[in-house]
Amino acid sequence: MQYSTFGTDLLARSLAGTDPDESPLTHLSVIPSRPASFAEWPEWVPTALLDAYADNGIERVWTHQARAADEAFRGNHVAICTGTASGKSLSYQMPILSTLLNEKNSTALYLAPTKALGADQIRAVSSIIAGRPEFGHLQPCAYDGDTDPEIRQWARVHSRWIFTNPDMLHIGILSHHARWRQFFRHLRFIVVDECHHYRGVFGSHTALVMRRLLRIARAAGANPTVIGASATVAQPAEALGRLIGEPAVAVTEDSSPRGERTVALWEPDFLPAVTGENGAPVRRSAGAESARLLADFVVEGARTLCFARSRRGVELTALSARNLLSQSAPELESRIGAYRAGYLADDRRKLEKAISDGELLGVATTNALELGVDISGLDAVIVSGYPGTVASFWQQAGRAGRQRESGDSLVVLVARDDPLDTFLVHHPDSLLGKPVEATVTDPANPYILGPHLLCAAAEKPLSDTEIDAWDARPVAEDLATEGLLRRRKSGWYVAAGVEPHAEIDIRGGIGGQVLIVDTTTSQVLGTVDTGRAMSTVHPGAVHIHQGETYLVDELDLDDGLALAHPEDPDWTTSARETTDISITSVIESREFGPLTVAFVEVDVTHQVVGYLRTLRTGEVLDAVELDMPEQTLHTRAVMYTLTPEVLAEAGIDDTRLPGSLHAAEHAAIGLLPLVATCDRWDIGGVSTDLHPDTGLPTVFVYDGYMGGAGFAERGHSAFLTWINATRDAVASCGCESGCPSCVQSPKCGNGNDPLDKDGAVTVLELLSRQYLAHA
Numbered sequence: 001m002q003y004s005t006f007g008t009d010l011l012a013r014s015l016a017g018t019d020p021d022e023s024p025l026t027h028l029s030v031i032p033s034r035p036a037s038f039a040e041w042p043e044w045v046p047t048a049l050l051d052a053y054a055d056n057g058i059e060r061v062w063t064h065q066a067r068a069a070d071e072a073f074r075g076n077h078v079a080i081c082t083g084t085a086s087g088k089s090l091s092y093q094m095p096i097l098s099t100l101l102n103e104k105n106s107t108a109l110y111l112a113p114t115k116a117l118g119a120d121q122i123r124a125v126s127s128i129i130a131g132r133p134e135f136g137h138l139q140p141c142a143y144d145g146d147t148d149p150e151i152r153q154w155a156r157v158h159s160r161w162i163f164t165n166p167d168m169l170h171i172g173i174l175s176h177h178a179r180w181r182q183f184f185r186h187l188r189f190i191v192v193d194e195c196h197h198y199r200g201v202f203g204s205h206t207a208l209v210m211r212r213l214l215r216i217a218r219a220a221g222a223n224p225t226v227i228g229a230s231a232t233v234a235q236p237a238e239a240l241g242r243l244i245g246e247p248a249v250a251v252t253e254d255s256s257p258r259g260e261r262t263v264a265l266w267e268p269d270f271l272p273a274v275t276g277e278n279g280a281p282v283r284r285s286a287g288a289e290s291a292r293l294l295a296d297f298v299v300e301g302a303r304t305l306c307f308a309r310s311r312r313g314v315e316l317t318a319l320s321a322r323n324l325l326s327q328s329a330p331e332l333e334s335r336i337g338a339y340r341a342g343y344l345a346d347d348r349r350k351l352e353k354a355i356s357d358g359e360l361l362g363v364a365t366t367n368a369l370e371l372g373v374d375i376s377g378l379d380a381v382i383v384s385g386y387p388g389t390v391a392s393f394w395q396q397a398g399r400a401g402r403q404r405e406s407g408d409s410l411v412v413l414v415a416r417d418d419p420l421d422t423f424l425v426h427h428p429d430s431l432l433g434k435p436v437e438a439t440v441t442d443p444a445n446p447y448i449l450g451p452h453l454l455c456a457a458a459e460k461p462l463s464d465t466e467i468d469a470w471d472a473r474p475v476a477e478d479l480a481t482e483g484l485l486r487r488r489k490s491g492w493y494v495a496a497g498v499e500p501h502a503e504i505d506i507r508g509g510i511g512g513q514v515l516i517v518d519t520t521t522s523q524v525l526g527t528v529d530t531g532r533a534m535s536t537v538h539p540g541a542v543h544i545h546q547g548e549t550y551l552v553d554e555l556d557l558d559d560g561l562a563l564a565h566p567e568d569p570d571w572t573t574s575a576r577e578t579t580d581i582s583i584t585s586v587i588e589s590r591e592f593g594p595l596t597v598a599f600v601e602v603d604v605t606h607q608v609v610g611y612l613r614t615l616r617t618g619e620v621l622d623a624v625e626l627d628m629p630e631q632t633l634h635t636r637a638v639m640y641t642l643t644p645e646v647l648a649e650a651g652i653d654d655t656r657l658p659g660s661l662h663a664a665e666h667a668a669i670g671l672l673p674l675v676a677t678c679d680r681w682d683i684g685g686v687s688t689d690l691h692p693d694t695g696l697p698t699v700f701v702y703d704g705y706m707g708g709a710g711f712a713e714r715g716h717s718a719f720l721t722w723i724n725a726t727r728d729a730v731a732s733c734g735c736e737s738g739c740p741s742c743v744q745s746p747k748c749g750n751g752n753d754p755l756d757k758d759g760a761v762t763v764l765e766l767l768s769r770q771y772l773a774h775a
């Protein structure tokens, strides 16, 4: 370690006694501190608001806050893209609170992708206006899935500032907009917080919900201004513009003060004398290592959040940290907590408060706390396993160092035993020197646009001008042909009996929830969505809730129940799944000599076939078989086949085939957004050296979205552009044998194995050559 920082001092305890040659630290860097730059408060901010801020410790405004607030106040849609904890909330509160104070009927709508963030922002606004009668009429109120029906009714009438999410806006507000007429009529501002989160299918849905919102507000006589906020969005003005369908400006220069941030990359060591599946050596798990760091930091008095990738990881990390503290510092054991979605709303609020108050010193959490929640006073963040995107990593890192006195912080990324994590901790530039990913949405996608057109027509008949402004004429005509939409002289109406809102799941999930119940007390422990139930609460699964361990006895999908009893075995469980793909119909197929490229309908079937029981040391105890029902996604895929002969001629023999096709498939998924404006998380892939439906080596790239989403179709129509770009990306990547920038995938179900980078280049070149030769 070169010199001492807050972060290195904090790490010292965990590194004590480690031989420097065997140090788990693979990289350490320090992002220096920086002073604030201040501006004058805009002249339109009323004194009452200035006083309220002063009482909350905010005497002066940072330059970017004044600029962003001024843009919004003047009615320009604005994207504020400055670092985490740079006071983006104040930038949007200023114009909203000023306007709502002076124009008593005006209203504002705040949208967050998570309920936790919405709750946090209400708390922030409420504390600013608390005890100030001038703001008494505002009554900021949450309106989401956790809100009681009576409060909902009250909020519609009395609240001037509603905090909700795009899901509720779609299903609970726009669908009943007549009840909200007063609110919409006076709507002045819409905040879209953490707008980088709206990407892929969810982003496209939200983009259409935003268009519907603006349309309904304007029909009611309002002309609201949209304020977008995010610390990690690429091209913010364009991204917000795409999301709302109207031009926006951006404020990106960050003038907030910054503490010194130490970033450490950490690779757990191998465990002596322990073997895993197939006798492979086992590294100390990221969870166990993170729990150790969490306990160490808490002993040092550092308030720490530890992000784990799964709900289970969260529970285990908290449990292990408590176990460690029970020996070394028992008085601190109760200061460790766990936080994740799936807890009941009340429990979540209590936990958020306990973290804010410092009652809890160390908290393991899923990414539910990643977005925006302003918990000041956190000193350290442990990121247990790469969260999948650079944007997520920085969001998680940004939870620490929000205290204004020094703001120094430590961020540790603990690698999982996974090639992608391993690569990143050894190639820090791929993580720390890389810009955040662009958010990709495609609201013109007919599969998404169609259902929203129906909703829009149900909300208020659509005019021809509106249909054209949304570029939706062909989709509208298709819907009319199907009898879902009716064209009359006065506009486009939804057909009688069609109720489109409930048909849309804007997060694209499989839908439905399973309740997890403790059969000994009949207490509901939490929920899990149906799509994930089979892999997490299957019979025999160890389920952990708030550090208490349960064993699942029965999973009843029909009734949406998982029945469990308290038990504390020595092992954890992890499901094993298989994925199959079968072609149900060929929509279009083209032959190019030994190459066939097709657009097909497929059934992708996932099945949980068993689970591993793994001791806490990482040692695999046994594999238990399960007979679980299959889950099938009916979707569409672009696929290609090559003959074994042409592959062999190009040097890809049977032994290299699986790794070459697998690597080519991963890279192609990574590059599909180039031609299909989707997101790699919206698509899936399967590669096989012999597929039963084709009898040939085959690669599929499918829409991970029931009914398809149009992405694969675009891959099919722009096949050559897509494949050439993929080939260039892989061939020009400076790594030796494959990395996350080329053939590794952050969401590979087979642990990125096998992968043959050179083989992938050969396959991709072959595709391009054959395509051109026979076109």
Ligand SMILES: Nc1ncnc2c1ncn2[C@@H]1O[C@H](COP(=O)(O)OP(=O)(O)OP(=O)(O)O)[C@@H](O)[C@H]1O
Binding pocket: 057, 058, 059, 060, 061, 062, 065, 082, 083, 084, 085, 086, 087, 088, 089, 090, 230, 231, 371, 372, 373, 374, 376, 398, 402, 404
């Ligand atoms: N001008 C200011 N002077 C002093 N403190 C401020 C100022 N503006 C904001 N703060 C404080 O800075 C902290 C972070 O602000 P805020 O939560 O708005 O950041 P953010 O940019 O929204 O962060 P994130 O990206 O994580 O959501 C808050 O506690 C807030 O009270």
